Amino acid sequence: MEFELITRYFTRSTRRPDVIQGIGDDCALLRVPAGMELAVTMDTLVSGVHFPMDTKPYAIGWKTLAVSLSDLAAIGAEPAWATLALTLPEANEVWLDAFSRGLFDLAKQYNVALVGGDTTRGSLAITLQAHGFVPPGQSLRRAGAQAGDLIYVTGTLGDATVGLDLRQGRRYGPMALTDRKYLLNRLDQPQPQVAAGIALRGIASAAVDISDGLGADLGHILEASGGVGALIGLEYLPRSSALKKLTVPWEKIMAGGDDYELCFTVPPAREKLLEQALIAVGCDFSLIGWIQPSPGIVGIDAESQLVKIGATGYRHFP
């Protein structure tokens, strides 16, 4: 199984000169560029937990890689290679064809080579490890935010969590077909913020990707940075034009998962540098708040009322 399947569907990968030996031996052999640090991140997607059971295999393939590239983006790494462990109830060729197309369509965008993996029989579960490079000492970390730093996010938030509602049949009232498609696409085919992560090297004091909801993931920065806090302007949470037409409370945006945008902090002295760097790569970004010395996340709502916000992001285990 391992051999036939992997060979047929997973060898149409990008070629890279730093891959000495790819799929087909006991190990892949790889060359990290001289002087670069190697960043690795591994994520598992389980059917019914990380994506609805009826998600199209193309979207599952795309998202499998997107989730890990988003982790590379969060530390400012340049993507290079992926390995894939695929557990399937049966060797369904239609499924494999669509899944591998989704994965390779995203891989091509970032010149990522699939260099190895394993295929086994069992309940559908997919583990992918992404590998990337970052110059020594330039990686972005969760730790490093200081009181007074500005808090930013890339793109817009909440689209994917509303997309998930739509997929599950929840109604938001009348909606243009293009808006519906946009929101579902944000759920199914997130774009990892790779260029933004690289541009933030040497500028951001801390960074994280938003996979479990802004509240939870910003919470990781605050905790890793020695228990600082955050003041968030709830009216500043960036919403797409599709989302603005709906009634979506800020609680849902803070708690909703699957945004795959970056949340990062920047010392005020580097604000101009930041603007130049992200405009240069064509990345939208929004100032949403400030780091505070006292712990916890506090929001300011439309009526200028202060509200306490828990780290209530999406958790896979109760």
Added chain:
Amino acid sequence: MEFELITRYFTRSTRRPDVIQGIGDDCALLRVPAGMELAVTMDTLVSGVHFPMDTKPYAIGWKTLAVSLSDLAAIGAEPAWATLALTLPEANEVWLDAFSRGLFDLAKQYNVALVGGDTTRGSLAITLQAHGFVPPGQSLRRAGAQAGDLIYVTGTLGDATVGLDLRQGRRYGPMALTDRKYLLNRLDQPQPQVAAGIALRGIASAAVDISDGLGADLGHILEASGGVGALIGLEYLPRSSALKKLTVPWEKIMAGGDDYELCFTVPPAREKLLEQALIAVGCDFSLIGWIQPSPGIVGIDAESQLVKIGATGYRHFP
């Protein structure tokens, strides 16, 4: 979930100076030694497929790492780091404690640091990626065997497949308790042939680890080496003293999985070098046959009869 569990059970890892950032951020940050190639291998173990349902969690933890270290051994790499994706039906602390002890007991032997991973809810499935180093151009490959090369295996074969029979209640007649324990231990806690793999650099013309049975894995060498064949002395297949006391046909030894020994080929001119190299690391090895120009595996049995052997190793998918 991801955070609490990983922190509690999986941070008692070996410390290595080449791990810049381990578990706890979006990515691990690693430093490959200057001039070394990076070898990576990923394997998934599914309950009921790769180990019997009633396997003790300590053994599952051990074997999860052993299987991947065996792949590193097969190419002559020195182990360094591991990442672990654990999918569990529930967060069972007794299970996690035993599983992580099994994994770390083997990891300590080879100075392997666990640097990252993911924990998710679902049917039990475990994916581990092992990472190692090998000097440029010195890795062992499946391709490279030539007609006339000697074929060797390390250790003894067939112990684990008989151990699996014992675990599943099959009777082999009266057996000393020490023999029974030995055979079950060979199934549960295989020792990857890491030192042998490193010693074989520059000596073996081709190598593979025996995970799916000698027939299937030797078949990989033959196929990758341009369709050469092999002549195997069936009486030479090395058997442990425990196995010698039982009636186990060579067919079972050729087809049985889970040996995690190395099978490798050596040009006759390097026979002496080989002996010195493997004796120096204290590794037992046996000459079992020769590479032939014509394809296929042919055996010579005890009556000097030639028998044709298919690549009938263990396959996970039918």
